[in-house]
Amino acid sequence: MSRQEPPSARQIDDVETYDVVVVGAGAGGLTAATIAAADGLSVLLLEQADVVGGTTAISGGMVWIPGNHKAAAEGRADTLEAARTYLGETVPGADRVRLETFLKFGDEALRDLEARTSLRLKPVPTYPDYYPDLPGATAGGRVLEPVPFDARALGKAFALLRDPLPEFVLFGGMMISRQDIPHLRRAGRSLRSTLHVAGLLARYGWQRLQARRGTTLYLGNALVARLLRSALDGGVIVRTGASVERLEKDANGRVAVLDVAEHSGRHRRITARRGVILATGGLSYDAELRGHYVPRAAGTLSATVDPGVAPRGARLAAVLGARLSPPTEQGAFWVPASTFTRRDGTRGIFPHTVTDRAKPGLIAVDATGRRFVNEAVSYHEFVRAQLGHGDVAIPAWLICDHRFLWKYGLGKVKPFTRSVEQDVASGYLKRADGVAGLARTVGVPETAFVETVSEFNRHAMRGDDPAFGRGGNIYQRSLGDADQTPNPCVAPIVDAPFYAVAVYPADLGMSAGIVTDERARVLAEDGSPIPGLFACGNDMASIMEGAYPGPGITLGPALTFGWLAGRTVAGANI
Template identity: 55%
Template sequence: MMPTHETYDVIVIGAGAGGMTAAAVAAAEGLHVLVIEKTAFVGGTTAWSEGMVWIPANAKMKEAGLSDTIADAVQYLSSTVPETANAGLRAAFLTRGAEAIAWLEANTEVRLQSVKACPDYYPERLGATSGGRVLEPAAFDGTGLGRAFARLRPPLPEFTLFGGMMVNRPDSQHLHRVGRSLRSTMRAARLVSAYALQRLRSRRGTTLHLGNALAAQLYASLLARQVEVLFSADVEALSMQGDRVSGVVIRHGSRDRPIAARRGVVLATGGFSHDAVLRKRYFPAAAGFVSVAHTSSTGDGLRLAAATGAALNTDATSPAHWVPASLFRRADGSRGVFPHTVADRAKPGVIAVNAAGRRFVNEALSYHEFVLGMLRDGNGEPDRPFHLICDRAFLWTYGLGRIKPFTRSYRRYVASGELIEAPDIAQLAGKIGVKPSVLAATLASYNEGAKEGRDPEFGRGSTIYQRHLGDISHKPNPCVAPITRGPFFAMRIYPADLGTAIGLKVDAQARVLRADGTPIAGLYACGNDMGSIMNGNCPGPGITLGPALTFGYIAGRHLAEGAMTFATTPAVATTSV
């Protein structure tokens, strides 16, 4: 179906968190909005994510009895994001982040809640908090979307149970205690019963959590305000009227069609995680080509903007935000990429080893820091192998990668090569290509301290963030336990990106800038199309979605406050990144 009008007030390209926020805000302010999405679903990578939103000094912290100030956040960022680049954007984010969340909750269907126990990634730094800066989406009933529920991108199947049941963080803890706690067992029974009823009416569970809930809330906000969403359409070019962006030219099916935008166009196409040319240009060689971002993130927004004279922010400390990932094949033959964020690396009884069979990093660091360790150790080699090593007790209790806890048979994972099994360390070493004597020495050194809950080599479990990721029921150190009883297992992990940090230069109003620092009239960017305000650093959970919502809000408000500018006979901008 083609758009119903030739002219809109605002055109948003991309239906991820940033784009849908900009569209919802503009529409709530009374503007006529069109969203153009290249895939058949809304949600982008957000729909697959954990949905965490980092917003310092937000109002919900005070409601939860937690203290924070902008001054504390500035102090924290001064050490975790020490570069002067984008200081103005960080100031805008800190000033307007809490405002954005309050406005969204008052004027749209977005509903977030405080995560009280979720420390910043560097809790020893001045200005850090032990929780509250992170917000998460409240559960959302997908049936509220009606028939449009089919247009919401499903979560990754590896993050669901029983073929489509989503579980939030508190309930996941109950599931871990099934059979050991009457309360948890009863809670699990209620969850499964509710899911069974939902499956009578839907192809998957309709109680949505995490990033899928956030995407659903934003989509509901668009539907409630009659925002048109054009699916499976490509934007061929931006239209220009003089030096102003005045609309787009779309390709939908076999037809090209110009559509005018009275006030402006917002780029929110998700960055360039899956563009091989841009990855090779900006990523370190050791990073390889593994990404957790959705495959639609191919740099469309950057190329469209380049044709208007837009500038890229390439001064980022890191070109992407990183996460270790394992690879596998699903039953349908598609390649799966599993991000090892918080579920296994920091738990007691697993270590990570490099190509020589030695530990190279504190396994309980943030996923971003963990991969920085992989990249340093990789010495520029794109296929240098790394593995997680554990024993059967760990695998049963905590799982590994997509293999869930309490899995009785690992046969299919071993048969596919995803999981490597051996009865002893010497044979495991042979299977992963390292010297048996080296891997045995690595295990012996680790186990010596682990018996007493210590990690002299890397200090694992030494901060509240690391202990938060561990198993609080394991004493004395929730992150450290010996690896002693065979069979033993290994899983190969790769440096992967969660999303790109290099993106378009923008100002504090989310307007895209030229190389000389002047804004391109009528052109805005948010999400991963916008250069990272953290310069590729990762100070806490939700530092991509927090800015995405904030600058999507800023763009929507600025567009609503701007003067009308009607396009007449636009030219088409054509060039490439």
């Protein structure tokens, strides 16, 4: 039966009624659903995919909440005034009302979620803001990460949780924490690290006797698992494989009716007495809308979860007269990404966030064979540099030597990989015995490339990078290798063979989206709230206006405005 048929032309299998219907089961949607249920409402959570979690489940799970009480308790006191100053420097064009709402309610949302749900976050004391030298920046504490979660607590619902990216797990299913990574590098050289890694392997082996993958969850997977457990405990009905095809208003002008198609072929008409909350993940895969918000050179690559063919929140809302972000070229959050084909034939997209670019012994070059950026800047700034150089830096090439590849990995190639022949044969990893040969292999001018590597190495022997100042602030150094002195981000590229991977601009989510007010109510073109319609997560036009001030600036607002949406639809006096 055609998806384009109007509801009246279909066989409606069921008609259901709930207080609230939430569309999308990422961080924002799960938060909204859980809090609405905690406030006593009947809640249906619809997810188009067969699993929940969306892009959150494959993310780092970092949550940016300035002035949070947890950092203060660990001696990392922050003030909202300092955060306000910092955001004024980094997001000068922001909607001040919504930005102030985020600052005011971020920590209150955190406290309430931890009091009434299974969500547990802890501060990351040494993760700086991305522009640490600007006024109001902090060296750590504004960002929180999920406390590890034992997936066995989900019971059968563990099957509903989206898996992390296979490139970010070991041995087919073992997740590791940030704290485990240095131990893995030092295993065999340090007794303490060797014992630590042995413990990880023993635990994972035991878990695999009981489950299809490791059950100790970290990062975004842990965040989603905690929210899913909370939603189920609160009585939220979670329905996967269900696509919302149409929203309608009732006789009073309130958005209250949803036309839903399920993978099983059933069609349902669902009524929401209090409201509908959109949290479908944004418009990354809507080619027409996306084109209004990114430069042409950016292309269409996205590191977010592919949502399938159902209309996204922006499309559903626009039909009802919702306002979308005005056209801009600053409408995305960026990451350099490499692409490949997995053994099962699926397309892989590896986001080069923090695992390789800032490590010592790597540079990036453009099509001229020259460096064009400080490789240790944030992933968002790296892509902005690519876009600023036009087609000549798309793709850019990440260059390293054998020592680097063995110790840190490169893209999907994990550290300590004994054979890279398959990645070389597939074309993902370029290899040559000499620097000049690598230039020919990747197709950049040989003379310029050899000069670039030689000049970089000459200074790198002393830990210097006069061309771009790599390792010049605490953010960059925090992502380097503390064992590399005097500069944790700089080392020469000298040990043959030499390797390269191509990286392209990819969005981590769109900043542009549905325009809302400070209570997450969707606004019409005239600026008035559309009764009964809310948006949060990446569906909501970001308060960051295309800027990326620090780690977790998508998930922090997602939790906060998801909480606000849930409380508002429940009639709470906020």
